[in-house]
Amino acid sequence: MAGNPFSIQTIDGVPRWCKNQAPATPVFFWQHNLDDVDVNEVKKSGIEVFTCFNSKQSYEHPYWVGEGKYDFSWHDAEIGKFFAAHPDAYLIPRIFVQAPYWWLEKNPEEMIGFTDNPERKKGNGGGSTFHESFASEKWKKEQGEAVRQLICHFKSMPWGNRIIGIHITGGTLGEWHIWSGGKDPDCSKPMAKRYGKPIPPAMERDAEYFECFFSATVDAIDHFCRIVKEESDYLTVVFYGYFLANYTPYSHHKALNKLLALDSVDILSSPHVYARRAAGDDGYFRAFPATIAKHGKLFVDEGDDRTDLGKRDKWDGGWIRGRSEEESVNMLRREFGNCVTHCVGLWYMDVDPGIFRKPPYWAEIDRAYKWYTRQLALPQKRVSEIAVLCDDRGRIHMPREQFFNPFAECAVRKLTFGSLCHIGAPFDFYTTDDADFETLKNYKVIVLLDGVSISEKCRAELKKLQNGNRAFIWLHASGAYDPAAKKWDTAKMRDLTGMEFQLTEKQPIPWQVFEQPKETRPGFAPLEAHQDFGDWTSHYFGGFAIAPAKFRDVCKNAGVFLYNEDGDVVSASESALMLHASSDGVKTIQLPCPKKVTDMVTGQLIGKSVTKFQKEVSFGETALFELAPAE
Numbered sequence: 001m002a003g004n005p006f007s008i009q010t011i012d013g014v015p016r017w018c019k020n021q022a023p024a025t026p027v028f029f030w031q032h033n034l035d036d037v038d039v040n041e042v043k044k045s046g047i048e049v050f051t052c053f054n055s056k057q058s059y060e061h062p063y064w065v066g067e068g069k070y071d072f073s074w075h076d077a078e079i080g081k082f083f084a085a086h087p088d089a090y091l092i093p094r095i096f097v098q099a100p101y102w103w104l105e106k107n108p109e110e111m112i113g114f115t116d117n118p119e120r121k122k123g124n125g126g127g128s129t130f131h132e133s134f135a136s137e138k139w140k141k142e143q144g145e146a147v148r149q150l151i152c153h154f155k156s157m158p159w160g161n162r163i164i165g166i167h168i169t170g171g172t173l174g175e176w177h178i179w180s181g182g183k184d185p186d187c188s189k190p191m192a193k194r195y196g197k198p199i200p201p202a203m204e205r206d207a208e209y210f211e212c213f214f215s216a217t218v219d220a221i222d223h224f225c226r227i228v229k230e231e232s233d234y235l236t237v238v239f240y241g242y243f244l245a246n247y248t249p250y251s252h253h254k255a256l257n258k259l260l261a262l263d264s265v266d267i268l269s270s271p272h273v274y275a276r277r278a279a280g281d282d283g284y285f286r287a288f289p290a291t292i293a294k295h296g297k298l299f300v301d302e303g304d305d306r307t308d309l310g311k312r313d314k315w316d317g318g319w320i321r322g323r324s325e326e327e328s329v330n331m332l333r334r335e336f337g338n339c340v341t342h343c344v345g346l347w348y349m350d351v352d353p354g355i356f357r358k359p360p361y362w363a364e365i366d367r368a369y370k371w372y373t374r375q376l377a378l379p380q381k382r383v384s385e386i387a388v389l390c391d392d393r394g395r396i397h398m399p400r401e402q403f404f405n406p407f408a409e410c411a412v413r414k415l416t417f418g419s420l421c422h423i424g425a426p427f428d429f430y431t432t433d434d435a436d437f438e439t440l441k442n443y444k445v446i447v448l449l450d451g452v453s454i455s456e457k458c459r460a461e462l463k464k465l466q467n468g469n470r471a472f473i474w475l476h477a478s479g480a481y482d483p484a485a486k487k488w489d490t491a492k493m494r495d496l497t498g499m500e501f502q503l504t505e506k507q508p509i510p511w512q513v514f515e516q517p518k519e520t521r522p523g524f525a526p527l528e529a530h531q532d533f534g535d536w537t538s539h540y541f542g543g544f545a546i547a548p549a550k551f552r553d554v555c556k557n558a559g560v561f562l563y564n565e566d567g568d569v570v571s572a573s574e575s576a577l578m579l580h581a582s583s584d585g586v587k588t589i590q591l592p593c594p595k596k597v598t599d600m601v602t603g604q605l606i607g608k609s610v611t612k613f614q615k616e617v618s619f620g621e622t623a624l625f626e627l628a629p630a631e
Helices: 036-043 055-060 073-085 101-106 137-156 189-195 207-231 256-260 289-294 325-342 359-375 407-420 456-464 490-497 548-557
Strands: 006-011 014-019 027-031 049-052 064-066 090-096 165-169 235-239 267-271 298-303 345-349 386-390 428-431 445-450 470-475 502-504 507-509 518-520 523-525 528-532 536-541 569-572 576-580 585-599 605-617 622-629
Touching: 006 235, 014 289, 014 298, 027 036, 027 359, 036 073, 036 359, 049 073, 064 101, 073 090, 073 137, 101 137, 137 189, 137 207, 165 207, 189 207, 207 235, 207 256, 256 289, 267 345, 289 298, 289 428, 298 325, 325 345, 325 359, 325 569, 325 576, 325 622, 359 622, 386 407, 407 445, 407 507, 407 518, 407 548, 445 548, 456 490, 470 490, 470 548, 536 548, 576 585, 605 622
Parallel strands: 027 049, 027 345, 049 090, 090 165, 165 235, 235 267, 267 298, 298 345, 386 428, 386 445, 445 470, 470 536
Antiparallel strands: 006 014, 502 523, 507 518, 528 536, 569 576, 576 622, 585 605, 585 622
16 A cells, blocks of 8 residues: 555545545544454444544553663554454554653653642543643644654554554543643643743633633644654644533633644544533534534544443433433434534444444444445535624633633533534534624525624624524623623624613523523523514523523524424434434424435435425434435
């Protein structure tokens, strides 16, 4: 094999996983250690790309063991064993770049700093504090040399040309979350040097500091990925750009716009949302797929849904494991359905080793791979008429108490976003950095999901779009905070929405989001308002548990095509459609134009020129359909 056969190419506006310049099936498989039992089963489907290793192993088997000393024996043994058994496979190993403990003990001044100076704890989880600052140039330089030596070693091995990518991982669990983000990091010497002046006390840090803080992570990612590019033709993968719904904002990825401009990064990945994985929920991505695609990067969903063989039931307050074999199959099917309809990749993650070791689960993976392969011959194109926007960076401009207690933001991102998934029509999900007229001009409905403190540039672009019979949906406190004046200003809301609002002392938040009652200060009244301006309409929903039917009515009146009006989870592309049932019954599915429709699950041809059909489903069942050109 001469050179890397795999690449990411944008075809008809969609980043595609390609092999030898032709679109290939972006479905992969991950394990801690690749086990022949599982690999052999997965390979039967046609899957040929595998990925492996976890953060715990990186501490147990470091490759950088001393000044100028490297030990690649563990990687050689694991990778060599895999290729000895599967010489026709390809591999994307995870390479962890956290500083080894011996190095930190020799360079304590390079460690991340915390306001409360906590006891230093070793580990790879969210509470560990014995780690490098992402701003440390010394760490980047010396760890970077270790990465360089490892990549060169891989290239020299007999199996070196079967490695096609490197997943660069750092921070908590390798996901580039800052170490111990709840402890007011980073006031270290490296961060102060980067900031260029003394770091303010935690309660006084402002947007200037946070821009510096979050960009340090991206600069570190760029440093290590660039080394991979300098020494190989491997693709680079990183965990970044998470759409988070928690209130530890130091952990957030708030420099996505900067990362997407890098030519050193090819693929972004994240697990999908944890809060809404139970039967009947959407299980949507923990990412911004439309924004990632706009910038020519491939997004790959980390499919870590647990089957009934899994060991963990809940995470982030949500149920994440199938309670039965049938429920597990439908969760896997929903996971695949979200990916195929968004034209993105997927790796099945054997997160609790052995969770796929039942014939129905192997069959589901086999079916998914084969149906995605069939999709390659059809147009890979989104057909959304709704754009949903999230301001992933605006909160850094808000007062400290608002930045660090974004309870309202959590409620909107969990409850309100979940409701949007039940409208019955697909939507495209962007950050507000991509909220420009050219990107959004063809959408009929624009939803500002989280825009409390949007930039003046975004505000101006949204106002340009207030025409053409478009409908705008504004959610809690849209445009209400003035970053320049550093105050809440209902005049800013009126300027954006065209409607009048008043500040209230506080606003309660539903218990569905938190274990204890919470409230946000200030609140806004009224909680719901609508106004028709002739050539555009404005709709404000200031609450948090908003019924999907309210959003559906706005979309329907704006001329959005609804595939289903029964309240189920629906996602669609030009060539695929998923319906995940939120209730029992016969569902009516409509299509905007005639299609040859085939049931992906049963293989049944529903019709060669179909615009409307029905499917009987049970609660929690996932139905999948191929939409080919009509005959």
